[in-house]
Amino acid sequence: MKIEKVNLVYFSPTKSTKKIVNSIAASFNTEIVDYDYTHKINSKDVPSFGSNELVIIGSPVYGGRVAGVAESFFKSLKGNNTPVVPVVVYGNRDFEDALLELSDYLKENNFKMIGAGAFVAEHSYGREIAGGRPDTEDINIAKLLGEEIKKRLESVTDLSEIQEIKVSGNHPYKERPPVGEPWAPITTDDCTECGICVSACPMAIVSPKNPREITNSQLCIHCCSCIKACPYDAKLFTAEPYKKIKQFLLDNCSSVNKKPKLFI
Ligand SMILES: Cc1cc2nc3c(=O)[nH]c(=O)nc-3n(C[C@H](O)[C@H](O)[C@H](O)COP(=O)(O)O)c2cc1C
Ligand code: SF4
Ligand code: SF4
Known part of the structure; x- marks a missing residue:
């Protein structure tokens, strides 16, 4: 056909x-x-x-x-x-x-x-x-x-x-995880306010006026697009849920x- x-x-x-x-x-x-x-x-x-x-x-x-x-x-x-x-x-x-x-x-x-x-x-x-x-x-x-x-x-x-x-x-x-307390990326002093993370965010929650700010953390899907897009490594997750998942992944998924x- x-x-x-x-x-x-x-x-x-x-x-x-x-x-x-x-x-x-x-x-x-x-x-x-x-x-x-x-x-x-x-x-x-x-x-x-x-x-x-x-x-x-x-x-x-x-x-x-x-x-x-x-x-x-x-x-x-x-x-x-x-x-x-x-x-x-x-x-x-x-x-x-x-x-x-x-x-x-x-x-x-x-x-x-x-x-x-x-x-x-x-x-x-x-x-x-x-x-x-x-x-x-x-x-x-x-x-x-x-x-x-x-x-x-x-x-x-x-x-x-x-x-x-x-x-x-x-x-x-498989059940989706329950919705807990909202968490979103933080921004370090290395941020130059270039705005790349603003256009990288699929949920449009990185503030165009101040890209250090997340306008609505509840909408963050933790996709890491803003983090990966930042040329200065100025965005990162520091929240506890992230640390726990990351440790699990390092322990179980990094060597296979x-x-x-x-x-x-
Ligand atoms: C919130 C979230 C949950 C994820 N859950 C899983 C998962 O259950 N199993 C897995 O192997 N990878 C998981 N990943 C990793 C993504 O599936 C993987 O990085 C994928 O390549 C992302 O696709 P993208 O690059 O098109 O955004 C998860 C990533 C995120 C952000
Ligand atoms: S991409 Fe990085 S340096 Fe540019 S505005 Fe966003 S956090 Fe700041
Ligand atoms: S992790 Fe994803 S949804 Fe959350 S602020 Fe960054 S780009 Fe937007």
């Missing part, structure tokens, strides 16, 4: 999910449409897709689930017997139920899953955990997934000829190198 267009739809504060979905699309020499929803994840303006389009949809894994802030967005995407490749990207701990969750939302909205993947990337919480991932090998595996999907689509005349894929994960999904998992 002929694919007229490949759509990349993702939420990606620290840009690894973006890298992976782009690599999956690399082997398609058709129109590629980029739907980067990182900075408009609460937008009501959500695209819908036809049956001759492929959609590659990516989310980071937060707490073994699809990023919570993006859940409603993913649930609102509409297909029309549209082939889809859901992808989750995680920081070398585990992706648990995230891929199953994402694929469930898509199947409920008239997408047909023809392949899927769980990829590893540097953990948002620090370079010590999977630093440098996705590396060349990860990118090659993402490209391979894309090539496989392309071959599969080219080998059929109708989507019904492709068997639906099953992914790993459990129902009910998990591999991408493909479902094709």
Whole structure:
């Protein structure tokens, strides 16, 4: 079957999910449409897709689930017997139920899953955990997934000829952590007020007037985009919940190198 267009739809504060979905699309020499929803994840303006389009949809894994802030967005995407490749990207701990969750939302909205993947990337919480991932090998595996999907689509005349894929994960999904006291990054004296973190924040809560200030800590999703974007390392987390998670990751996830998992 002929694919007229490949759509990349993702939420990606620290840009690894973006890298992976782009690599999956690399082997398609058709129109590629980029739907980067990182900075408009609460937008009501959500695209819908036809049956001759492929959609590659990516989310980071937060707490073994699809990023919570993006859940409603993913649930609102509409297909029309549209082939889809859901992808989750995680920081070398585990992706648990995230891929199953994402694929469930898509199947409920008239997408047909023809392949899927769980990829590893540097953990948002620090370079010590999977630093440098996705590396060349990860990118090659993402490209391979894309090539496989392309071959599969080219080998059929109708989507019904492709068997639906099953992914790993459990129902009910892992519980999201309870909402506790708000915490957000602090800013050190190294800040030059360059403003880079203002545009990096997907929740628009770094004050444009004073980038040292977080306007609403309750909205902070702890994505680390502002921290990673700061050229002067002037933003960081010092809050207790962060310290606990970071220590857990250092103890358990810094010396293993998990591999991408493909479902094709
Ligand atoms: C709040 C939060 C929760 C996370 N939870 C997990 C997790 O459960 N398992 C894991 O391996 N990585 C976890 N990560 C790491 C991210 O999944 C990983 O860094 C991913 O590459 C981020 O995607 P992005 O670069 O597209 O933003 C978490 C990161 C954040 C910020
Ligand atoms: S990016 Fe860093 S230096 Fe620039 S305004 Fe933000 S905290 Fe300050
Ligand atoms: S302030 Fe919070 S939500 Fe905004 S970029 Fe920084 S960590 Fe992410």
